Amino acid sequence: MEQRYRKRWWQHYLALLSCSVLPLLVFSFVLAAFWEQSAILQAHHSLRDQAESRRDLLDLFFSEHLAQLATIVSCSTLPELDSERNLNKILSGLRSNSQAFLALATLGADGTLHAAAGPPELTGPKEFDAQTAWLNAAIAQGQGVSDLHTGPAGVAYCLLAIRVPHADKPGALVAALSLDSFEPLVQKAWTGNLGDAYLVNLDQRLQTRPRFGGGLLEQPVSLSGTSSALTPAPAPSEATKTMQRLGRNGEILRVAAPLRQASWHLMLTQNTEEVLAPLLQRLFWLRVLVLLAASLLAFAAVYATNILINRIITADRESAACADMLLQGNKMIALSKVAAGIAHEVNNPLAAIAEKAGWLKDLLAEEDIAASPNFAEFSESVDKIEHHVTRARNIILNLLGFARRMEPTRELFDIPTLLDETIGFLDNESRYAGIRIVKAFAAGLPQITSDRSQIQQVVLNLLNNAIDAIGRDGTITVTTRGDQDMVAIDIADTGKGIAPADLNNIFQPFFTTKAVGKGTGLGLSISHGIIEKLGGKLTVQSKVGQGTVFTLLLPKQ
């Protein structure tokens, strides 16, 4: 393929790729990103729903236990609540239902301990000293849940308080609620292998043990670095969500749901990698499929581009051939016009000369010029004039016969005469190229009836090809053979020959081994067509390096 076609090939190929493979890749990339985004969004939503329902469960847990305390307060008199013996009785009653309650205590408005039941390390007089602020807030609100405490024995608990209406100043019934009683409720929300759930207070201190990183009352690892402090529940049932990117482990989805009964937040986290794992697997196969499709398209584009470029090459050849033919046709038209003009212009003086010579001849036959000593000279000269007028007339007839391009006609003619005439056209050209044209005509060849000028055109074309094939210095042998029905003309050259692969194609239209624009690839195909139409045959034999023989078989009729 030529350089310019190679360039066009790449142009078309890249254009095809950019409108097939490129959109496919962009589309699948965007689709994958979209899927990923929506999967994360969905995971986030479900995590939020989960957090909210789990939060509601915890709220229920705390409000149930507060309600138990409230029942005790409303069913007891003040002295009863202040009685240690009575509190012990109540505590054992509570503990027979639920191991959640660890201790009970009655406190005054200023935090003074009135009575206590349960392990002394939880209910010692000093245990409540640090809680005054919380206690006062709880008394003011009627009830409250404190942050987590760890007792000396490693027991973790939180405090529940219910206001006790004193005559002068209200006090509080306080119960210690063990961490073990509500921690499983939180830990049940650990999902998958990487999901985590825990409670934090407003200072971001852990109120339950998380799955990964951080002990009780410490800051959870997954929250370290976040400066934003948590705020108490702004509105019931609201859950806020945030997302955080953590290095190479992918993104962490985190949802914080504020509790209503305690000033805590339930935190649920989920690793996006785990959420996306099934999707990522599907995306992997999608990518494999897209790559397969893309490479298929790339191959198909190669195929399509090849077809396209071949069409372009053929079209280029054809248009070059058409231009050539047009040029040739125009030349022929111009030539025949010029020839007709010359013929007419030359004919008139020729006719006058012929008549004058004829008149002279008439006169010579009369009178007594015959007696003139120069009579023989006169007579011979007149004859010569007539002879040369006839010769000039024949030249003009030949010229017209060649220039005339008419519909196929049928006339009786002599093959050797036609060959002589045609070879005569190429005398100069062949002599200039050092090519000898040898005539080997069989004697007694019958005349044939056919289209003389078309056969002449074919012979001329074959002779021209032979001259082209030889280039310089060689021999063209024109042989005629014949029998009763057929006449054969062999035109053999000593040129470079035709490769066996090309030999099958040489009669195909537009087949040429010459450069584009140099040869149309039409000559032999037209010749072949003409001879077939006239009922003859055009065949070829060739040996590379030795030469080529074209054989023209023509029927006598």
Add this chain to the structure above:
Amino acid sequence: MEPLRVLFVDDEDDFRETIVKRLKARKIQAEGAGSGAKALEILKDMDFDVIVLDVKMPDMDGLETLRHIKAMKPEVEVIMLTGHASVEFGLKGMQLGAFDYVMKPAPLNELLETINQAYAKKRGLNH
């Protein structure tokens, strides 16, 4: 027998005059006309048996002259004289009623032969 009367129409003076001379030398009563118009003018006053008409002439060409002649004197036989390139004109002339056509330059014998054939045809019609 009356002599054969021929009108020879051709714009080429030397050619026409020589032909006329040679025809006269052969005992033919020949006249020449240098154009189609001149030929029609002569034809008004004189009768001819055969008219030889060149196809290519300036002003009025052979075919047009032929039409006028056939309109004026349909009994006259006309022979068209054509160049090789204008054989079609000769054929067309025959469609318009010409007797035959002869290619120029033709030997006088050939022309004479055709003239005689045309004359024979005309006489055959008259008698």
